[in-house]
Amino acid sequence: MATLPAPRSGPAGTDKAAKAGKAGKAAGADTARSLLGTAWLRIRRSRIAVAALIVVALIVLFALLAPVLVAIEGQDPFTSRTGSDYLDEFYTPGLPLEYYRFPSPEHWLGLEPGLGRDIFARMAYGARISLTIALLSTLVSVVLGTVLGAAAGYFGGKVDMVISRVMDLFLAFPHLLLVLSLTPIMQSRLGGTALDSGSLLPIASLVIILGFFGWAYLARVVRGQVLSLREQEFVEAARAYGASRRSIIFRQIIPNVMGVVLVYATMMIPTNITAEAALSFLGVGVKDPTPSWGQMLNAAQAGNWYLSDPWFLAVPAGALVITVLAFNLLGDAVRDALDPKSSR
Numbered sequence: 445m446a447t448l449p450a451p452r453s454g455p456a457g458t459d460k461a462a463k464a465g466k467a468g469k470a471a472g473a474d475t476a477r478s479l480l481g482t483a484w485l486r487i488r489r490s491r492i493a494v495a496a497l498i499v500v501a502l503i504v505l506f507a508l509l510a511p512v513l514v515a516i517e518g519q520d521p522f523t524s525r526t527g528s529d530y531l532d533e534f535y536t537p538g539l540p541l542e543y544y545r546f547p548s549p550e551h552w553l554g555l556e557p558g559l560g561r562d563i564f565a566r567m568a569y570g571a572r573i574s575l576t577i578a579l580l581s582t583l584v585s586v587v588l589g590t591v592l593g594a595a596a597g598y599f600g601g602k603v604d605m606v607i608s609r610v611m612d613l614f615l616a617f618p619h620l621l622l623v624l625s626l627t628p629i630m631q632s633r634l635g636g637t638a639l640d641s642g643s644l645l646p647i648a649s650l651v652i653i654l655g656f657f658g659w660a661y662l663a664r665v666v667r668g669q670v671l672s673l674r675e676q677e678f679v680e681a682a683r684a685y686g687a688s689r690r691s692i693i694f695r696q697i698i699p700n701v702m703g704v705v706l707v708y709a710t711m712m713i714p715t716n717i718t719a720e721a722a723l724s725f726l727g728v729g730v731k732d733p734t735p736s737w738g739q740m741l742n743a744a745q746a747g748n749w750y751l752s753d754p755w756f757l758a759v760p761a762g763a764l765v766i767t768v769l770a771f772n773l774l775g776d777a778v779r780d781a782l783d784p785k786s787s788r
Contacts, residue, residue, distance in 0.1 A: 483703075483781035493777030499770035507575045510568035517552055517562070521569045521735045525560030539752050546755065553759055556740070557749040563759055566735040570760070573643065573736045574767075577650050578716035584655025586709050589662030594693050594701070596663065597670025607663070614660035623653050623719065627728045643734040650729055654716050662708045669701045703782040710775035714768040721764055737764050 487493045506513070514520060525531070532539045539545075544555040553563035596607035630649040639648040673679065674697065682692050723729030724738025725745075732739060740760040744750050750757035 483778065486781040487777050490777055490780075492773055493781075496770045496773035496777060499766065500774055503571065503767050503770065504575065506568060507571035510572050513568055514562075514565045517564055519551065519562035519565045521561060521565040522733055523561060525555060530555060530560045531557075536752055538747070539749070545753060554755065556743065557752070557756060558743065558747055563740075563756075566740060567737070567759065567763060570735040570737045570740060571763070571767075573647065573730055573734065574717055574720055574738075577647055577654070577720045577730075578713050580647075580651040581654035581658065581716045582709055582712045584651060585658035585662060585712060586705055588656070589659035589708070590666055590698060590701070590705050592659065593663035593666030594670050594698050597667040598674050598689070598693055598697060604667070608667070611660040611663050614657060615664075617657075619657060620719070620722070622657060623723065624726065624728060627653055627723060643730065646730045646734065650720055650723065654719055658712060658716070662705065662712075665704055665708065666701050669704055670697055673697050673700055707775065707779045707782055710771065710778045714771035714775070717764070717768055717771070 487497070530540060530544055531537070532541060538558045540555040540557060540560060544551060544560070546554050548554065551562050551564065553567060555561065556563050556566065592607050592611075596604045596611075627649055630653055631645055634645055634649055639645055679692060679696055682696050687696075720729055720736070721738030721741065724731075724736045725742045727742060730736035730739050732743065737760045741757065741764075744756040744760070
């Protein structure tokens, strides 16, 4: 009886096995990819998201490197130039001369009207002020909203009722009018304390006011997420293991709502940048001589200098629009990337 030849495992068979092994590893890597890894991959695939991320990174670098850039220019944000060599004294008193009105080798964005201070230096240091206030106030709102929302959702009962009623109270107030009226009061209360030094007082007051009154919406969203998470198996397992409530909230629940928190934070930063600019423009935020984009808008509008030359209004307004737009686009991209139903 004839014997069948044994199957050969030549190079072709080895290649197929290797390819199958690589495919299995790739599938396993895709399955094991974390939520943040998947989100980062989706952001990289979006040209708008990448462009927004680059713009945000450049703005942050512009603010961080403000002292270096201003030193390279050879100017500072506080020196006034009010002589006839810089400002017009006859036709439009206070308006910079033609050479100093626009970018030049000595003054990269020209001089501001009235006091003749360097616009580029004030823009750079103003970016530091605006971003510092926006980031710190967002951090305060995120911490309060996450902790209080998680506590309300996990404990339920009277704790949930009290925190929810406080949330409703905060959401019922007109936000801008409340901040507008409380900012001067907060600045007067902080006067004479360790925070009452230079530009630290308006920064601290705005961070406290914007941060304290911006947590309620995030707390409501986090509460809704926690109401479903507290019944999950990993929470039940932590309870059975004997973990304390504090440990369950901070080690089990809050890490699982960080996607929602991250989306809220990226959307809250441009809101706080706009709020700081609006308050400084209205004269209750950052005040002269401290540089701020909102304060620069106020200075250009108060003296009607923008009627003589729109450049003085266009520079801070353009920077504000670009910054807020970039952060909003990045926030939209983060929201879409962290959305499990997103097909992109």
